[in-house]
Amino acid sequence: xxxxxxxxxxxxxxxxxxxxxxxxxxxxxxxxxxxxxxxxxxxxxxxxxxxxxxxxxxxxxxxxxxxxxxxxxxxxxxxxxxxxxxxxxxxxxxxxxxxxxxxxxxxxxxxxxxxxxxxxxxxxxxxxxxxxxxxxxxxxxxxxxxxxxxxxxxxxxxxxxxxxxxxxxxxxxx
Numbered sequence: 612x613x614x615x616x617x618x619x620x621x622x623x624x625x626x627x628x629x630x631x632x633x634x635x636x637x638x639x640x641x642x643x644x645x646x647x648x649x650x651x652x653x654x655x656x657x658x659x660x661x662x663x664x665x666x667x668x669x670x671x672x673x674x675x676x677x678x679x680x681x682x683x684x685x686x687x688x689x690x691x692x693x694x695x696x697x698x699x700x701x702x703x704x705x706x707x708x709x710x711x712x713x714x715x716x717x718x719x720x721x722x723x724x725x726x727x728x729x730x731x732x733x734x735x736x737x738x739x740x741x742x743x744x745x746x747x748x749x750x751x752x753x754x755x756x757x758x759x760x761x762x763x764x765x766x767x768x769x770x771x772x773x774x775x776x777x778x779x780x781x782x783x784x785x
Contacts, residue, residue: 677785678701678751
């Protein structure tokens, strides 16, 4: 029986490897054919590792939903305003910039002082919002704790009053 289990495990592993390889071939085809990007082999290896890690994460959707809700709670409880007010994403949270600051100031402070990159808005939202990504590997409690702590300190440096510390509210919400 032990040999049968070993054989079944080997077959299962090979099927999984084939599925990952097939997915990678499809993604590389899409990139090269429709997006006209030529991927270096190192990116293909990185993509394979990311797909393998994603397939091992049994609670990926739940983790993203829980983390996104905790990020939103930290911002709202601290007195900041989300945008939009409802219909949220599990992959990014957008907040309105507090009066008295600019996206460029917040972005540059977070990048220069903490090596953290946040995103801004486009079109009619340019210079009105900032976005915190919590997708994939950035959807980890420790990474978002660091990001929210840096944002908290950055906002305070620009004299933005907060009703609590973003990172502590986040941690309590997790």
